Amino acid sequence: MSRFGLLTILIVFEAIILSGCSEDDSGLSYTGELGDPLSVDLRNGLMLSTVSVDGSDGLTFLVDTGASHIVLDDETAESLGYSTAAVLYEIDAFGLGDAEFSNLSATTVDLAGFENSLDVDLHGVIGGSLLQELTLVVNHRNQWFALLDGEDEVDSGLLDEAAIEPLDPYRIDVDYEHHVPLSIASFEGDSATTVLLDTGASSTFLFESTYERLENTDRPTLEGLRGVGAAGVFSLVHTRVCGIEVGPASLDDLRVGVIPDTSLGSMIELFPDLGALLGASFFREFVTVFDGPNETVRLYPY
Numbered sequence: 001m002s003r004f005g006l007l008t009i010l011i012v013f014e015a016i017i018l019s020g021c022s023e024d025d026s027g028l029s030y031t032g033e034l035g036d037p038l039s040v041d042l043r044n045g046l047m048l049s050t051v052s053v054d055g056s057d058g059l060t061f062l063v064d065t066g067a068s069h070i071v072l073d074d075e076t077a078e079s080l081g082y083s084t085a086a087v088l089y090e091i092d093a094f095g096l097g098d099a100e101f102s103n104l105s106a107t108t109v110d111l112a113g114f115e116n117s118l119d120v121d122l123h124g125v126i127g128g129s130l131l132q133e134l135t136l137v138v139n140h141r142n143q144w145f146a147l148l149d150g151e152d153e154v155d156s157g158l159l160d161e162a163a164i165e166p167l168d169p170y171r172i173d174v175d176y177e178h179h180v181p182l183s184i185a186s187f188e189g190d191s192a193t194t195v196l197l198d199t200g201a202s203s204t205f206l207f208e209s210t211y212e213r214l215e216n217t218d219r220p221t222l223e224g225l226r227g228v229g230a231a232g233v234f235s236l237v238h239t240r241v242c243g244i245e246v247g248p249a250s251l252d253d254l255r256v257g258v259i260p261d262t263s264l265g266s267m268i269e270l271f272p273d274l275g276a277l278l279g280a281s282f283f284r285e286f287v288t289v290f291d292g293p294n295e296t297v298r299l300y301p302y
Helices: 074-079 112-118 266-270
Strands: 029-032 041-043 046-053 056-063 070-073 089-096 099-109 124-126 134-139 144-149 170-173 175-177 180-187 193-197 204-207 226-229 232-235 238-246 249-259 274-278 286-291 296-301
Touching: 046 124, 070 074, 070 089, 074 099, 180 274, 204 238
Parallel strands: 056 124, 070 099, 193 274, 204 249
Antiparallel strands: 029 099, 041 046, 046 056, 046 089, 070 124, 089 099, 134 144, 134 286, 170 296, 175 180, 180 193, 180 238, 204 274, 226 232, 238 249, 286 296
16 A cells, blocks of 8 residues: 555544533543553554453553544443443443543444454544543654643653653644544645644545645645545545644644545534644654643644
């Protein structure tokens, strides 16, 4: 498969963003310790971690800031005794590293298509109903992530791969809607575009309507690729190399996939101004700190 193709295979979000559901205002409750790096298996830039649910160990979950809730695959939910008919329910015990969380809101989604695309038994997704309440540190190059309590400082030891001083990162303001982080970016010097910061997208994806606004469209492109996600298979218009600015951070040669606006279904209804998904092809250039409680993202370049 071509280098472009590897960057434009997988996104999973459509059925995981829940519309019209009541928010969980109960607050986060956990026992044990947070802060240690947790290793991940990277599949096309996507982070797969091992968790336990209600004492069932060794379950593989995707770490996905673009998902609004914890997700259980339908077969996993049934095996654990949860009703797949319920829109939202509470998981009694969710274990991650040395911490165990209780009473987390979750939903059920059929992840079979996504499993086939990744060639892995995927049992669920770690989404915003947990991640927004914590600080998430992501290090793609060393293949780990860490979770901290929202009031804890990020230990400088977690940032020892960064090329700049820990007190001088690029800071990006974000707004959380439906538990997922949104911000503003500029592609090729174009006017502001609303982007979803999505660790569950293997590449950065521009909607076709966003791409058509770009002034510099003479960059190299590759036609005829397909994208595969939980919502099915869809055609990419093409991929290209693109310049991007997000707050003070910028990249000149980011590879992006251009997708039809209609690929995202209900996501467009929830976020009508959304123009792109900022995915792993962007985040792999930084140690990234998602500070959910303070609605900021900090980027530490390698």
